[in-house]
Amino acid sequence: MKFSIVITTYNRLNLLKRALDSALSQTLPCEVVVVDDCSSDSTQAYVQERCEALATAGNNSLVYHRNSENIGHSKSVNAGVELATGDWIKLLDDDDYLASNCIEEMTNAIALRPQAVICSCQAIQVDDKELEISRTRKPGPGKVFYIPQEDIHYGMLMEQVPFGTPVQVAFSRDAFLKTGGWDSTLDTNFDDIDSWIKISQFGDAIFINECLGYRTVWSGAFNQKFSIQNRLDTNILIKQRIYSQVSPKYCSVLPQFQYIRDYLKLHWSLVALKQGKLFNAAQISFPAIFSPGAWQLLREARRSRQSTKSSHLIQKLILVSD
Secondary structure, eight states, X not given: OOEEEEEEESSXXXXXXXXXXXXXXXXXXXXXXXXXXXXXXXXXXXXXXXXHHHHHTTOOOEEEEEOSSOOOHHHHHHHHXXXXXXXXXXXXXXXXXXXXXXXXXXXXXXXTOTTEEEEEEEEEEEOTTOXXXXXXXXXXXXXXXEXXXXXXXXXXXXXXXXXXXXXXXXXXXXXXXXXTSOOGGXXXXXHHHHHHHHHGGGSEEEEEEXXXXXXXXXXXXXXXXXXXXXXXXXXXXXXXXXXXXXXXXXXXXXXXXXXXXXXXXXXXXXXXXXXXXXXXXXXXXXXXXXXXXXXXXXXXHHHHHHOTTSSHHHHTOEEEEO
């Protein structure tokens, strides 16, 4: 099994240096592909110098690709995966970085479940000074466990299977290519989750209960540019796509999609309230605020986030390593 780390970047050389250092210092060396989305800063010169220095030492693991024009994050991800030669891909945004043992731990976990096509770990959320803000929750028991393919989409729908952001996720290159890659119409707005939905059609999922990535939460993040209404609308679209993939075995417990839609409206109205946007919160929540089914889903989602023992799906998960 060979891993490739694909780093996408655009005009953030100061952050890219950290991401690149973390990729090149892995305890299990791997290919590193940097996709530069036509930056106008010194990114090209810096990465090319790193490539030349490594090549002089007999190391050709660093690959640099510069887009001829600015094509956006999603298309840059697709370009990087196309260029990569690894069987498995670890994505990395330029403002995030990896623990030094990330690729080694993922390689060991995937070897325990050859049927897997996607792997996720916990992540530490840090501020722009690299100070820890929080950690993503443990999604299940033990150190490593897997979820059979037929259970993944129901788990995603009910928010019991949290793959997370790109810094947490690795995937089979073959499975990714079968999906056609990232949807550029969703650029930086749930495009990653949409990809996890599609990849999961082709095999099982592996989860590692260990923090192997660092996600920077700051005002310069790409998703900060979207309005709450835009995030809500796209979130509903993503849930519709997950809903269509749920195995027939869950028909008897599958909630009506209207309840899910209303639950999302409640969720995003609470986000608006936290941001002090009272008018937006009131506008989004009506008439979902009168839906008992939506409130029930909101309560279940909160319980699921607080405890890995709260769902019947989690209770059925299969440990592959303690």
